Amino acid sequence: MRGLLLSLGAVVLAFIAAPLLIVVPMSFSSAASLEFPPPGWTTAYYGAFFGDARWTQPTINSILIALAVAVLTMAMVTPATFALVRHRFAGKSTINLLLMLPLAVPHIVIAIGYYAYLSDLRLLQTFPGVILAHTALSVPMAFLVLSASLKGFDRSLERAAMSLGASPAATFRHVTLPVLWPGFAAAALFAFIQSFDETVVALFVSGRDSMTLPRKMFDSIRTTADPVIAVVSTLLFFTVAALVILPMLWRSFSRSRS
């Protein structure tokens, strides 16, 4: 029984973790195309990635777009979350549904919709176009994360601050914001990552000057399929993993220290 469970666990691990990790050895491969196991080892393709503007420019584009998406998402989601969590008003459930809609609609449908919509607005293949489309996709996740932390927020903290002489603005600055800070950070991080690795919509609405990294990878695998893709995948994997894991480590570290 125990052996069976162990081997089942190994199989699950092999199918979930192996595809994630197989790109790491492939990125050091000396082969001309993607193959596993690698015939030999070199770091040459890392040099090829960092030295080639056709790769570095989409990387910079993706980072800029994801940053803008995170900022825009938080600017819209923050007031929306406070309104939806703390107040009752007519049409509240409809608005809630609208906010969550991008999660339910298939990305390809959204992509086609934005393709038609942005071309009418002459925003197709521009930075603002990609940013708008990605923000729409990021809003539901950011809203879910932020509303979960806001629901768990004890409002008697705000009442206490007010009774102690803090004006509403001072209460938000000294109590609400610092206490909810991890929730805000997590929501912004999710928005950033969502945009950074989004591919389907980017395929449709990004263009030559606004090309994102996932789109460049997609184009590249159809044409050359060299180990640079494995290099990018490896870098992406460790960057995103670090973004998610480092805050957790930092929090548990600061907790254990104090």
Add this chain to the structure above:
Amino acid sequence: MSTPYLELRGLGKSYDGRTRALDNVSLTAAKGEFITFLGPSGSGKTTTLMLVAGFESASEGDILIEGRSIGRVPPHKRGIGVVFQNYALFPHRTAAENVAFPLLMRKMPKAQAMAKAAEMLGLVGLERFGGRYPREMSGGQQQRVALARALVFDPALLLLDEPLGALDKNLREQMQIEIKAVQRRLGVTTIFVTHDQSEAMAMSDRIVVFDGGRIQQVGAPLDIYRYPSSSFVARFVGDSNILAARLTDPAGGQAEIAGIGTVRVPALPAARAGDAIELLLRPECLKPGSGLDNAARLTVDVIVHFGDSALVTGHAGGTPLRARLEGLAAQGISAGDTLPLSWATSSSHVIGRDAAG
């Protein structure tokens, strides 16, 4: 009459415009008084506290401190210290920073504020805990920090919203004494909200009993215990026997109780013979033997020993009766026994009629 320190004038609150959470609550308090709002949940005691703190606005009425209305003053300008049920300490600030917070909000220089906070923490016995975060402190310690924070800025009023509810019994009794001692030392006028009648009895100068959004009775703890104005108050404050009786001689103080017979009651000159009354007999006023003014024979159903005392539940004729006897006197009593009991007329009270003593 001089202006009272605190006055609640006809406070009313309705959340939906129809049902009333609070109705015509009026009360005055003297400076330094410790007043407890006592009542079951939903009785209006916490709503009244929220109105005084300014977290909710009254639908009717006004609140005055030293004759000045604060009904329209926002909470952060009222200068009222509040201790919440869950303490509401700021989790991202140390104990000392929590206590210094109201001083910093009042633009006191940081060094001075921290010094005053340390002094206040000393007053509640936490001089060495200033650098701790709330999550590193026990419930009782957090409670003391919350108290220090609510008192450090010399508030016009101290409000305590069921602050001891989360503590275990021993700690709760210790905190009752500590809160009372600090309150007396600083002389701050205090409103304490609780649903625990023994807590109210132990701490208060006066108790205000709430039910159904209204004040049922206001008085000193022992007066409320001995002379409740309604059967609700009699049941809510302390253990009770409430016996239905019929007056036979109001002026002479005689009544008839089914199953017990004729008893003496406090004289009620204004009442008429034949009036139905409710007679309150506290269980501890029933004594074994027949030496006192009125006698009854109790058939024991259940006896529970607590060591220092024992609670005997049974009936006299058809009338259910509870008696609390001294522990030693109750030794050897068992279910099915018949027990002679008696009580002094002066220890009984006719509910809802003016006490004649």
